[in-house]
Amino acid sequence: MPRVVVDVMLKPEILDPQGQAVQRALPRLGFEGITDVRQGKRFELEVEGPVDDAVLARVREMAETFLANTVIEDFTVRAAEPDPAPDAGAVA
Amino acid sequence: MSVGTGAGGDAGTGGGSGLGRIGVVTFPGSLDDRDAQRAIRLAGGEPVALWHRDKDIRQVDAVVLPGGFSYGDYLRCGAIARFSPVMGTVVEQARLGMPVLGICNGFQVLCESHLLPGALTRNDHLHFVCRDQRLRIENANTAWTGDYTEGQEITVPLKNNEGGFVASEHTLDALEAEGRVVLRYVGRNPNGSRRDIAGITNEAGNVVGLMPHPEHAVEALTGPTTEGLGFFTSALKSLVAAS
Numbered sequence: 356m357p358r359v360v361v362d363v364m365l366k367p368e369i370l371d372p373q374g375q376a377v378q379r380a381l382p383r384l385g386f387e388g389i390t391d392v393r394q395g396k397r398f399e400l401e402v403e404g405p406v407d408d409a410v411l412a413r414v415r416e417m418a419e420t421f422l423a424n425t426v427i428e429d430f431t432v433r434a435a436e437p438d439p440a441p442d443a444g445a446v447a
Numbered sequence: 448m449s450v451g452t453g454a455g456g457d458a459g460t461g462g463g464s465g466l467g468r469i470g471v472v473t474f475p476g477s478l479d480d481r482d483a484q485r486a487i488r489l490a491g492g493e494p495v496a497l498w499h500r501d502k503d504i505r506q507v508d509a510v511v512l513p514g515g516f517s518y519g520d521y522l523r524c525g526a527i528a529r530f531s532p533v534m535g536t537v538v539e540q541a542r543l544g545m546p547v548l549g550i551c552n553g554f555q556v557l558c559e560s561h562l563l564p565g566a567l568t569r570n571d572h573l574h575f576v577c578r579d580q581r582l583r584i585e586n587a588n589t590a591w592t593g594d595y596t597e598g599q600e601i602t603v604p605l606k607n608n609e610g611g612f613v614a615s616e617h618t619l620d621a622l623e624a625e626g627r628v629v630l631r632y633v634g635r636n637p638n639g640s641r642r643d644i645a646g647i648t649n650e651a652g653n654v655v656g657l658m659p660h661p662e663h664a665v666e667a668l669t670g671p672t673t674e675g676l677g678f679f680t681s682a683l684k685s686l687v688a689a690s
Contacts, residue, residue, distance in 0.1 A: 365568075369613060370568070370611075372569055372573050373569060373573065422522070424559065424566055426558070426564070427568060
């Protein structure tokens with residue numbers, strides 16, 4: 356199925372206490388060198404037909420009115436890459 | 448500007464509160480709808496239960512959106528409730544002047560519905576807060592705060608996880624300049640709200656949203672004070688005055 360991906364992130368000027376909590380936990384787990392973490396949301400939408408400009412425009416409208424709250428969040432909309440062949444590096 | 452034909456304004460009782468019909472919406476996941484109904488009754492009004500799937504708001508004179516976790520707080524608090532059938536009617540009537548009070552989750556629904564500016568975000572300390580909260584009334588001219596005086600301090604329960612009020616600096620400045628900050632936290636800021644804002648109103652003063660819970664402070668037996676009752680008596684008086 357063709358997919359469209361919507362990424363939603365808090366605007367840079369909006370405090371992200373969850374991201375900060377993750378960032379503070381990292382050194383305790385031995386992960387050094389991460390100076391900032393921002394946490395967001397990702398939506399994967401399966402669409403019936405091909406992902407053309409009209410579909411992307413409609414998804415943008417959906418993101419603007421519902422998936423994101425544009426008072427505090429930014430979003431990006433893109434067509435997803437087709438599923439890649441199983442990654443040799445990934446361990447099941 | 449009361450809406451509908453409730454008995455509200457015509458009762459003309461000596462107490463001044465009359466018999467205003469105030470609807471309380473129940474969404475799936477609403478928690479404080481019963482307490483809101485009870486507060487309305489104690490204030491001298493007639494609570495009317497409204498259901499999220501009904502467009503019909505049964506000719507009520509005002510509406511309370513109660514606290515809780517509508518639609519499980521999925522996506523964002525209040526984001527899905529905004530699209531419920533009842534909210535279509537509430538938004539339409541609010542724009543025509545019907546008094547609407549959003550408490551906690553109800554405040555989040557009002558912001559998501561764009562009846563009020565800004566948004567409520569995760570508490571800055573990441574903990575759920577539940578305590579008796581001191582507040583200062585900053586605007587005693589809204590439909591829901593007429594029974595208070597400006598500068599008056601009250602204590603009512605506060606309990607939330609996403610209570611940090613945020614808006615652009617431009618919006619915050621406009622809210623301050625137009626006197627639309629209705630309530631401010633006194634003492635330690637409990638959730639990181641910008642400028643200690645606990646509640647705001649729209650330009651017309653008929654729509655008010657606040658994070659604290661006045662409906663839990665209406666009886667000595669169950670509340671820390673009875674200082675929350677004024678929100679409900681204020682609305683009833685405003686209905687009488689408007690009729």
